[in-house]
Amino acid sequence: MSGFLDGQIRRAGEKRGFAVMRLLTHWNEIVGDDTARMAHPVDVGYGREGFGATLTVLCTGSSAPLVQQMLPQIREKVNACYGYSAISRVRVTQTAPVGFSEGQMSFDTAPKQKAPPAPHVISASKELASDVESDGLRRALEQLGQNVMARKTNT
Structure with missing residues (x-):
């Protein structure tokens, strides 16, 4: 089943510019849990000149200033995932490209379980x-x- 869906998922991701699906599936691991709670990748766009791509991340209004400060670190971590300097810019948006109602998503990740005390x-x-x-x-x-x-x- 996963082999059958793998090609379809890859094609759907490539339509949005995600040549490396690991960026979508392992976002928490790439940028860290704190950043992943505040921002999600929504698009990778390639300019006319072809000198690097622009990654668009979706975040809530209250976390936009924090995400804006973390853009250089996000770009470095994403480029490490690609293996080369594929992303030259990271852009912050507060609405999803599909519309306002669809762009309202939960940014919470599962909380880590604390081990019981000895x-x-x-x-x-x-x-x-x-x-x-x-x-x-x-x-x-x-x-x-x-x-x-x-x-x-x-x-």
């Missing part, structure tokens, strides 16, 4: 907060203790 960390935090009478305050202090002790063991 059993000795849980028992130590419960022991430290055991003297507190208020249940809510005790649970909050236990959680704070677990976070601090887990951070110390990871560094």
Whole structure:
């Protein structure tokens, strides 16, 4: 099934200028999770002179200034994906080329799962907060203790 769809997906991507499909399928890995939450690639356009292409990224209005500041890093990372200096410009847009309603998409990526704290960390935090009478305050202090002790063991 994937072999059958691979050619169709490639043709559809090439219509939008994405000669390297990895740019679309692995966007989070190429530019990083923080940038991927703010911007998505929508088009690669080639100018008349043929001196490099322009990558258009879609972002929300509130994140546009941050994305604008990151354009040189985005261009470097995308060119590393292509393997040569294919992209000479990165342009920011706040509307998708298909229209306003279709361009409203979620930029959230799946949050990373935190590993549960080690059993000795849980028992130590419960022991430290055991003297507190208020249940809510005790649970909050236990959680704070677990976070601090887990951070110390990871560094």
